Amino acid sequence: MLGSPEIEFFNVQDHNQLYTPCLIIHGKVHKGQGVKNIQVKHPQLPNLTYPVNEHHFKATVILTPGENRFTFVTDTNVNRHLILDYSPLLQDQPVHLCLLVAKDSPLQYDTPEVQRQREGSNEMDLAIRKLRVGARLMQAYTNEQMLRNGFGNRTFNFVEEYGWDTTFSQREAMRNTVKIHVLRADETVSQIRDYNLAQQNPNGSDTGGLFPLAMRALKKYGGPFTQSEKPVQAAVMFMDAHWDGQMLTGHAALGGGDDQVKLAIFGSHGLYSWAPSMEQLVPYMIDDTRASPDVANDNGECGTHWECYQITLGAFMHEIGHLLGCPHQENGVMLRDYTVLNRSFLTKEAFSVRTNSYGAKPPILPREECTWHRLDLLRFLYHPSFTLPQDYYDPSFMRPGRIGNFTAAKPAIYPLGHESCNISCETGIYCIEVYCGDLAKAHIEYLPKSLGGPGPQRQVVLSLNDLRSRIPPNELGNHGDNFTVKILSVNASELEIHDFPSVIRAEPIAMDRYGFPNGTRGIKSPVLGDPKRGSDVGIIPFDGSKVSAVRVYYGAALDGIRIFFNTGSSAASGSTQGSGGQPPIPPRTYMNKLTNAFKSTSINDTSGESVLFGKETGSYGDVVIPDGDSLAGFNVRCGAWIDAVQVLTTQGRVSESFGNNQGGGLAKLCPPSGQKILGFYGAVGQWVDAVGIVYGAA
Numbered sequence: 001m002l003g004s005p006e007i008e009f010f011n012v013q014d015h016n017q018l019y020t021p022c023l024i025i026h027g028k029v030h031k032g033q034g035v036k037n038i039q040v041k042h043p044q045l046p047n048l049t050y051p052v053n054e055h056h057f058k059a060t061v062i063l064t065p066g067e068n069r070f071t072f073v074t075d076t077n078v079n080r081h082l083i084l085d086y087s088p089l090l091q092d093q094p095v096h097l098c099l100l101v102a103k104d105s106p107l108q109y110d111t112p113e114v115q116r117q118r119e120g121s122n123e124m125d126l127a128i129r130k131l132r133v134g135a136r137l138m139q140a141y142t143n144e145q146m147l148r149n150g151f152g153n154r155t156f157n158f159v160e161e162y163g164w165d166t167t168f169s170q171r172e173a174m175r176n177t178v179k180i181h182v183l184r185a186d187e188t189v190s191q192i193r194d195y196n197l198a199q200q201n202p203n204g205s206d207t208g209g210l211f212p213l214a215m216r217a218l219k220k221y222g223g224p225f226t227q228s229e230k231p232v233q234a235a236v237m238f239m240d241a242h243w244d245g246q247m248l249t250g251h252a253a254l255g256g257g258d259d260q261v262k263l264a265i266f267g268s269h270g271l272y273s274w275a276p277s278m279e280q281l282v283p284y285m286i287d288d289t290r291a292s293p294d295v296a297n298d299n300g301e302c303g304t305h306w307e308c309y310q311i312t313l314g315a316f317m318h319e320i321g322h323l324l325g326c327p328h329q330e331n332g333v334m335l336r337d338y339t340v341l342n343r344s345f346l347t348k349e350a351f352s353v354r355t356n357s358y359g360a361k362p363p364i365l366p367r368e369e370c371t372w373h374r375l376d377l378l379r380f381l382y383h384p385s386f387t388l389p390q391d392y393y394d395p396s397f398m399r400p401g402r403i404g405n406f407t408a409a410k411p412a413i414y415p416l417g418h419e420s421c422n423i424s425c426e427t428g429i430y431c432i433e434v435y436c437g438d439l440a441k442a443h444i445e446y447l448p449k450s451l452g453g454p455g456p457q458r459q460v461v462l463s464l465n466d467l468r469s470r471i472p473p474n475e476l477g478n479h480g481d482n483f484t485v486k487i488l489s490v491n492a493s494e495l496e497i498h499d500f501p502s503v504i505r506a507e508p509i510a511m512d513r514y515g516f517p518n519g520t521r522g523i524k525s526p527v528l529g530d531p532k533r534g535s536d537v538g539i540i541p542f543d544g545s546k547v548s549a550v551r552v553y554y555g556a557a558l559d560g561i562r563i564f565f566n567t568g569s570s571a572a573s574g575s576t577q578g579s580g581g582q583p584p585i586p587p588r589t590y591m592n593k594l595t596n597a598f599k600s601t602s603i604n605d606t607s608g609e610s611v612l613f614g615k616e617t618g619s620y621g622d623v624v625i626p627d628g629d630s631l632a633g634f635n636v637r638c639g640a641w642i643d644a645v646q647v648l649t650t651q652g653r654v655s656e657s658f659g660n661n662q663g664g665g666l667a668k669l670c671p672p673s674g675q676k677i678l679g680f681y682g683a684v685g686q687w688v689d690a691v692g693i694v695y696g697a698a
Contacts, residue, residue, distance in 0.1 A: 007027060007029055007038075007072055007078060008027055009026070009027045010027060010028070011147060012025055012082065015083055015084070018063060018084055018085065018153050019086070019087055019153060020155045021086065021176070022061070022062055022063065022137065022139050022143075023061055023084070023140055023143065023144075023153075024059070024060050024143075024144050026056075026057075026058055027058075027059070028055050028057070029052055029055050029057065030055065035074045035076050036052055037050065037052060037075045038052050038057050038059065038072055038073065038074050040061055040072055041070065041073065042064075042068060042069070042070055045168065046168045046169075046278075048061065052347070053347040053348040054362045054363040056363030058346060058347055060278065060345055062136065062167060063086035065176070066085070066086065067084075067085055068083065068085070069081065069083055070082040070084065087389075089157060089389075092230060093383075094158060094160075095157070095158050095159070095235050095320065095323070095385070096159045096224060096233065096235070097131060097158050097159070097178055097179070097180055097234075097235050098181040098182070098183050098218070098235065098236040099124070099127060100185055100214060100217050100239060101124075101182065101184055101239045101240060102187055102188050102189040102191070102192050103184060104188050105189055105239060106189075107123055107124045107239065108123050108239075109127055109268040109269075109271050110241065110242055110268065110271075110295050111271075112272065112291075112295050113294070114292065119276065124239070127239065128180045129167075129276040129277065130276050131180055131237065131271075131274075132165075132166060132167055132180065133275050133276065133277060134316070135158045135178045136278075137313065138320070139155045139156065141341070141345075142156065145371060145372040145377060146377055146381075148366065149374060149377050151380075151381050152388065152451075154381075154386050154388055155386065156380070156385040157385065158179070159178070160176045160177060161176070162174065162176055162177075166277070168277050169277035169279050181221065183218065183221050185217045185220075186216065186220065192213070192238065193240065193242055193249035195249065196209070197209045197210055197249070197250075197252075198249045198250075198251070199251060199254070200247065200248055201247060208254065210238065210250070210252040210254070214263060218236070218261060218263070231259060231260060232261050233263075233323055233385070234323075235263075235266075235316070235319070236263065236265045237266050237268050237316070238250050238251060238252075238268060240268075241267030241296075243269055243294070243295055248267065250267055251266070251267025251268075251269055252265055253266055253267075253318070254322075255320065255321065255323045264316070264320045264323040266316040266319055269296040269298070269312070270295075270302065270308045270309070270311065270312025272295060272305075272308075273305045273306070273308040273309040273312065274312070274313060282346065284306065285309060285310075285342045285346055286349075287304065287350070288304045288350045290353070291303055298311050298315065301354045303352070306342060309342070310340065310341040314338020315338065317333060317338065317341075318333050318336075321376060324379065324380065325379050325383065326376045326379055328438065328439065329373035329439060329440065332376065333370060333373070333376065334372075337370040337371065338370050339354065340359070340360075340368075340369065343359075343360060343368055343370065346364060347363040349362075349364065374443075378431050379431075379488065381430075381447075390450070394448050394450040396453075396454075397448045409425070409426065409635055409668040410492045410495045410666060410667055411423055411424065412425070412525070412667065412669070412670065413497060414525055414675075415503065415504045415505070415506040415524075415525075416461070416672065417508060418463075419465070419505060420464070421462055421503075421504040422459060424458060424459050424668075424670070425456075425458060425487070425489040425490075426458060426668070427489055427491050428446075428456025428458055429457045429488065430447075430456040430489060431444065431487075431488040432444040432462070432486070433486040434471055434483055434484075434485055435486060436476075437478075441472055441475045442471050456489065456490050459672070459673060464481075464501055467483075467485070467500070481501040482499055482501075483499075483500060484496060484497060484498050492666075493666065497526075506523050506524055508521040508522065509521065509523070509524070511541065511696060514541035514678075514679065516541070516678065520697075521696055521697075522678045522679070522695060522696040523694065523696065524681060524694055525671075525695065527681070527682060527691065528636050528638045528667050528669065528690065528691055528692060529638045529640065529642045529690035530683075530690055531683045531689070531690040532683075533640065533683060533685055534683035534684045534685030534686075534688075535683060536683050537613070537614075539679045539681045539694055540612070540679050540680040542565070542611050542677070544631050544677030544678065544695075545631075546566050547625060548564050548624070549624045549625060550563060550564070550622070550647050551564070551620050552620060552621050552623070552647070553614065553619065553620045554619060554644065554658040555619055555687075556660050557641055557659055557660055557663070557687040558614065558641075558642040558643065558644060558659050558687060558691075559619075560614025560615040560617070560684075561613045561614060562612045563612075564608060564610045565608060602622050603624060613680040613684075613688075620658075623655045625649055626653075629649045630650045631648075631649060632649050632650045632670055633670030633671065634646060634648060635648060635667075635668055636666070636667045636668065636669055637657070637661065637664045637666055637667075638667060639663060640689075641687060641688065642664075642687070642688040643659050643660040643661075643662075643663030644658055644660050644661050644663065645657070645659060646658070669692070674697065675696060675697060676696065676697075677693050677695055678693075678695055679693070680693060680694070
């Protein structure tokens with residue numbers, strides 16, 4: 001127990017350093033029979049009152065920058081002081097909260113008559129108030145979930161502005177508040193409400209069409225959505241969503257995006273049930289008014305106003321979860337457990353039409369609440385939107401930037417034989433997920449050292465037996481060896497390996513028939529690009545330890561790679577010829593300089609032996625490997641074909657990139673530790689469609 005014996009706080013203590021503007025404080029009143037309410041007083045903010053059930057309370061409080069001196073007073077005059085320190089963060093990637101309106105919008109959202117009479121309005125000003133409170137609740141809820149999982153007080157930020165704060169109803173004041181961008185679409189109300197765009201219309205011809213519509217509105221709005229070098233995050237609510245008695249139109253629950261904008265969209269059909277101020281939070285979360293047929297009933301689970309509140313707020317947060325990189329999970333917010341989101345803010349539940357019961361008995365304990373799944377919170381931990389100042393003091397929390405013209409490459413997998421593999425990533429692997437069907441059923445995590453873990457791993461060796469042992473027996477029985485592994489790494493794209501067991505069961509290749517010494521065995525890496533395009537070129541062998549220079553032929557994509565060898569060396573062990581006679585040296589068209597680490601940017605002597613993978617063209621760039629250094633592998637930018645490559649050496653030299661540096665995603669082709677490259681393989685058409693390496697013992 002902390003401090004006063006009469007009032008106990010479970011999740012905070014004096015002078016906690018906080019980075020969230022809204023916090024759910026869990027506590028207990030130990031003495032005083034008949035206590036029904038506890039009031040929270042703050043010298044700069046209106047008082048808030050919360051119910052006490054079975055001596056327990058949950059108080060959702062707003063924090064102001066600096067020191068916050070709270071006083072908790074029961075209705076029996078028991079009191080306790082609490083001092084909390086709040087520091088606003090300027091995070092790299094906050095979420096922009098937006099309200100999208102049609103160009104001829106009446107600027108009103110759907111609301112039943114009983115609610116219109118209570119609130120006096122259903123217009124934009126009230127919608128903005130409700131969105132601001134909803135944003136604070138999402139932040140407080142996520143902060144509590146991160147804390148419970150041992151990740152400290154941390155949450156994501158919404159973009160804020162200094163202005164008239166409407167979070168409280170008692171009075172308005174000038175302070176930092178959530179900024180609501182109002183986006184004006186080019187489309188009319190009737191176009192937005194087109195049945196073909198309605199996500200819930202089984203016969204709709206374009207049920208995902210509201211997503212690009214929102215993207216266009218963001219681009220039209222400009223500002224942060226067109227001028228940022230980093231991915232911009234936007235959560236957009238469609239003001240003109242409408243239930244016409246047959247179909248919910250102007251609504252879609254989607255989250256995702258591209259390299260420029262990460263986007264979540266949702267409709268305003270349940271906004272009528274959201275609390276417009278902190279003072280009204282509890283009354284709205286226990287409002288058991290039966291839902292009117294005049295408004296949408298999301299999934300048939302919104303039988304009362306409070307249930308509509310939890311489901312629509314939770315579903316919007318679910319889509320923001322997608323925006324932040326979360327897939328669906330087997331439980332939690334990223335399933336549909338937000339039907340009981342209210343339990344995270346209350347100690348007693350109102351009557352539920354959905355369950356035809358009063359639900360959880362008071363006091364509602366953490367085990368009865370909705371959660372973010374552990375795997376969601378691991379993603380958040382390494383997401384730039386959740387960075388805390390102290391993270392910079394832990395090297396294992398590193399979030400490196402770009403390397404030359406490339407961002408960090410996604411992890412690479414290399415079979416090792418004996419049903420095992422090596423997985424590598426230069427920025428560190430923090431989680432390995434095992435999927436049976438569509439959902440993760442097991443995982444391995446590598447927490448930062450400051451949180452008691454070993455830190456993200458640059459090299460991980462996985463065995464099939466180890467992964468099998470982590471999968472629940474019933475899932476293993478249902479799916480057998482056909483499971484997927486997903487590799488999550490710091491500041492890099494995820495690597496998803498379908499049918500993982502078959503990938504790592506690569507049969508060794510006898511490389512003596514390619515000129516290597518007897519007994520040399522090679523293993524193929526997974527191929528990058530699309531091997532179904534172009535023609536299979538077989539294995540192009542060479543000894544990676546004897547490479548003296550690399551010539552890369554490129555245009556808008558990769559055309560080919562010629563490997564040159566040290567004088568007196570051969571492609572493999574001395575008996576294999578290159579790709580025919582040496583062609584005339586084409587004119588140099590590569591004008592950019594390589595990184596300063598390379599002393600030479602031109603191959604002066606091309607008379608020695610070389611091998612060619614792909615095609616020669618008149619546009620190329622050279623990389624000369626200095627004495628004492630050797631070829632380590634390649635960064636590869638690829639999608640449906642190979643867009644660009646970058647040459648890497650064992651001493652850390654990195655060449656410029658050759659090809660389309662904006663195409664595809666970034667991957668890496670480097671043999672695992674203790675191995676060397678023994679050749680290329682892949683497919684070539686008009687350009688290089690697919691490439692992989694063969695590797696073996698050095």
